[in-house]
Amino acid sequence: MSVVERWFGAGFTQLHxxxxxxxxQGGKLHGDVDLQFGRGLAGVIGVRLATRLGVPTKQARVKFQVDIHDSDNTLHWNRYFADSAVLYSRFQPSGSWPHxxxxxxxxxxKLALAVDVIEGGWYWRPLKAWLHGVRIPLWLxxxxxxxxxxxxxxxxFYVGFNLPLLGNLFSYSGALQLEHTATIPNSATAITVAAAP
Structure with missing residues (x-):
């Protein structure tokens, strides 16, 4: 059983x-993503934030893929934006859904994120934040x-960042397809058999 299944428990069936x-099973999703930046000061801040995350800022649409798998009770998301640096995220479960x-x-x-399931979709809801291990208010x-x-x-999928008064800083979104994956027997970890780009 995967780490996501264990965390959701009976609620796992509410997902699409x-x-x-x-x-x-894990897997590799790929496709094109649209990048949108705010105007004026919001856009300047958005470009800086995107650059720090390794997201390209010169094009409005880029190739994208994300490798998803779990190991050692941790969910891994490795994101690739065109030829930019890889953005690695690790998700560790705490408690169980929905609380x-x-x-x-x-x-x-580091962010503590709750999950709301709406019409089969997975929606993140930020609860707490830490920077270099120090707890900081979310409004910062x-x-x-x-x-x-x-x-x-x-x-x-959609990921967007905004600030009060300034509005949208930047966002990236798109519709992705799943590549074929093969799973190791008796394991929830998946290995992508398609060649990496």
């Missing part, structure tokens, strides 16, 4: 079947909106 499959949360570590930032960081859901058989 394709999201269930993804988090049972538990995930601890996401991406670089120096850009507000994050993120979800993944299934639309017309594809994995639709």
């Amino acid at each position: 079947p394709l999201l269930q499959q993804l988090h049972q 538990g949360h995930w601890l996401e570590s991406t670089g120096a930032v 960081l850009p507000h994050t909106e993120a979800y993944k859901r299934i639309e017309e058989g594809r994995y639709q």
Whole structure:
């Protein structure tokens, strides 16, 4: 059983079947993503934030893939934006759904994220934040909106950052397809058999 299945428990069946499959077997999603930046000061801050995350800033649409797997009770998301640096995130479960949360570590930032399931989709809800291990108020960081859901058989996702008064800093979103994966017997870990780009 995968770490996501264990965390959700009986609530796992509320996710769309394709999201269930993804988090049972792991896999590689790929496609194009749209990048949008705010205007004025919001855009300047958005470009800086995107650059720190390894997200390209010169094009409005880029190739994207994310490798998803779990190991040692940790969910791994490795994101590749075109030819930019890889953005690694690790998610560790705490408690169980619907009252538990995930601890996401991406670089120096750690977030405690609850999950709301809406019409089969997975919607993150930030609860707490740490920077270099020091607890900080959420309002010191850009507000994050993120979800993944299934639309017309594809994995639709959205990640956006905004600040009060300034509005949208930047966002990336797209509809992705799942590549074929093979699983190791008696393990929830998946190995992608398609060649990496």
